[in-house]
Amino acid sequence: MNALLVKGNRLSGWLGRQSIDILRVSLGLVFLAFGLLKFFPGASPAEALVIRTIDTLTLGVIDGQAALLLTAVMECFIGITLVTGRFLRTGLLVLGMSLVGIMSPLVLFFGDLFPGTPTLEAQYVFKDIVLAAAGLVIAAKALNSSPLGVRRVNA
Numbered sequence: 001m002n003a004l005l006v007k008g009n010r011l012s013g014w015l016g017r018q019s020i021d022i023l024r025v026s027l028g029l030v031f032l033a034f035g036l037l038k039f040f041p042g043a044s045p046a047e048a049l050v051i052r053t054i055d056t057l058t059l060g061v062i063d064g065q066a067a068l069l070l071t072a073v074m075e076c077f078i079g080i081t082l083v084t085g086r087f088l089r090t091g092l093l094v095l096g097m098s099l100v101g102i103m104s105p106l107v108l109f110f111g112d113l114f115p116g117t118p119t120l121e122a123q124y125v126f127k128d129i130v131l132a133a134a135g136l137v138i139a140a141k142a143l144n145s146s147p148l149g150v151r152r153v154n155a
Contacts (some may be wrong), residue, residue, distance in 0.1 A: 020141045021085075027134045028082025031095075035075025038068050049121050053105050074098050082138070092139045099135070102128045 037044040044050070047068060054067030062070060074094055081091025105113060105125050113122035 020137060023134055024082050024085070024088075024138045027131060027138065028079045028084075030079070030131065031075045031082065032079025035072050035077075035079055038072035038075065041065075041068075044068075045120065046124050049105055049109075049124070053101055053108065056108055057101060057104060071098075071101070088142050092135065092142060095135050096139075099128075099132050103132070 034044070034046075038047065038050065041047070050071050051064055051067050054071065055063040058067075075098070078091050078095045078098065081087045081094075103125065105121070113119055113125065118126065
C-alpha cells in the first residue's frame, strides 16, 4: 500500500509540474493546425465563417482572402508561441484579441448557427470555449511566473 501511495504522489507531483506545459503545447498544436489549413483554399471547414465574421467585424474593410490570410497568420503565430514558449506573452495577447473574432459568430450569426439544432459551424465555434479556457489557464501560469513589473512575495 505504501508503494502505491509513493507512486501516486510521484504522479501527482509530475502532473503538477508538467500539465500546464502539456496543455500549452497541445493548444499550440491545435492553433497551428487550424492556421495552416487556412493557407490552403477550401481546406478549412471554417473558411466561409472566418471570411464572413472578419468582413462583418471590420465593416467590409478586410474581406475575402485577406481575412483568411490574416486569420491564418494570427493562428500560426499563436500556435508557434505556445508550442515553443518563446514570445509567449505576445502570443497570449494575440490569442486574447483573436478570441473576440473567434467567439463573435455566436452573437453576430446566432440564428444561422442555431436554426434549431446547432450547425457544424456552431459546433466549431462552440469548441472554442474550451480553447479560450485553456488559454486562460496558460496565461495565468505565464503571468504568475513572471509578473509584469511586480515582484511576487510569498506569504
